Amino acid sequence: MFSIFKSNPLKKLNKxxxxxxxxxxxxxxxxxxxxxxxxxxxxxQLLKQIEKLEKQQTKTDN
Structure with a gap:
């Protein structure tokens, strides 16, 4: 219900x-x-964190 208020960690890391x-x-x-x-x-180091989060998100999407 309140998912619109959750911050996106990938967006923050990319910035x-x-x-x-x-x-x-x-x-x-x-x-x-x-x-x-x-x-x-x-x-x-930030790029490694981004890649790690992207992998986690693709695993949960499948």
């Missing part, structure tokens, strides 16, 4: 992932390679 990639791009353009690599690593 965070995009933000990290954008921050990493700006760091790379500014020459801050250490920050770029750190942000890229964080983005990869």
């Amino acid at each position: 965070q992932y995009s933000a990290k990639l954008e921050q990493a791009m700006h760091s790379q353009r500014n020459g801050d390679i250490r920050r770029y690599s750190h942000l890229t690593f964080e983005a990869e």
Whole structure:
């Protein structure tokens, strides 16, 4: 009944992932390679979480 009020964790993670990639791009353009690599690593971790949640959702849909 109240499913419209539940937040979608995938949507939130995708938004965070995009933000990290954008921050990493700006760091790379500014020459801050250490920050770029750190942000890229964080983005990869978010991507792993996204893939894990997508797999769980496909299993429950079947």
